[in-house]
Amino acid sequence: MTTDEFRGKLSTTAKSRFKKNPHLRIQVASRTFDFIKNERLRILLSRDYKTAKMCLRNTLWKPAIILYASLIEAILIENTGKGSFATALEGALKDGVVSETEFHQIHIVRDSRNFVHLHKELSVEGKGVINDYWAKTLSDICESLINRLRNAKKL
Numbered sequence: 734m735t736t737d738e739f740r741g742k743l744s745t746t747a748k749s750r751f752k753k754n755p756h757l758r759i760q761v762a763s764r765t766f767d768f769i770k771n772e773r774l775r776i777l778l779s780r781d782y783k784t785a786k787m788c789l790r791n792t793l794w795k796p797a798i799i800l801y802a803s804l805i806e807a808i809l810i811e812n813t814g815k816g817s818f819a820t821a822l823e824g825a826l827k828d829g830v831v832s833e834t835e836f837h838q839i840h841i842v843r844d845s846r847n848f849v850h851l852h853k854e855l856s857v858e859g860k861g862v863i864n865d866y867w868a869k870t871l872s873d874i875c876e877s878l879i880n881r882l883r884n885a886k887k888l
Contacts, residue, residue, distance in 0.1 A: 766879070768886040769811050778807060785872070794868040795848065801871035802845045808878055818843055830881065835874050842867055 766775045766782075785800035806818040809831075813824035822843065826836040841862075848854045848863060 766808075768882045769808070771811065774807060774811060778804060782875075785875075789868055789872055792865070794865055795854075795863050797868040798842065798845045798863060798871055799849060801868070801875050802839075802842055804875050805839060805871065805878060806843075808875075808882065812882060831874075831878065835877070838870055839874060842871060845871075 766778045769775045769778060781800050781804055785797050785804060788797035788800060806821070809821035809825045810818065812830060813821045813828065815821040815824050822836060822839055825831045826833065831839065845862060854863060
């Protein structure tokens, strides 16, 4: 657990780095979810995105997979206006938001959040899903999706 004093020191350090290099702020802010209209959802996406990145860096595959699947689901539902992950994924494929390869990869781990239940992970379905490959694959898909939707908004 970090103290308020430590957080303040980090903030001061970041501010001084931004002053020295103004382009750094653009790089840091490049993962904002400004293409999402719902402000409350943007805050949650940003929070979970940071946490997912931290999990990936620290080889915490299961929470990374669950968080990236959740991020992808929320982004697709918001972008397509569909009510469920499955229908949003179908709509994203139809609209060209995700490639066919991404569609199949996402579909395979669409239910990955269910692996929060340990018995589900022990089942045949859970074999081979909780690993670095799927965590990194979902991370890459999430990054690609964010970039595509942010660039589409700028057009």
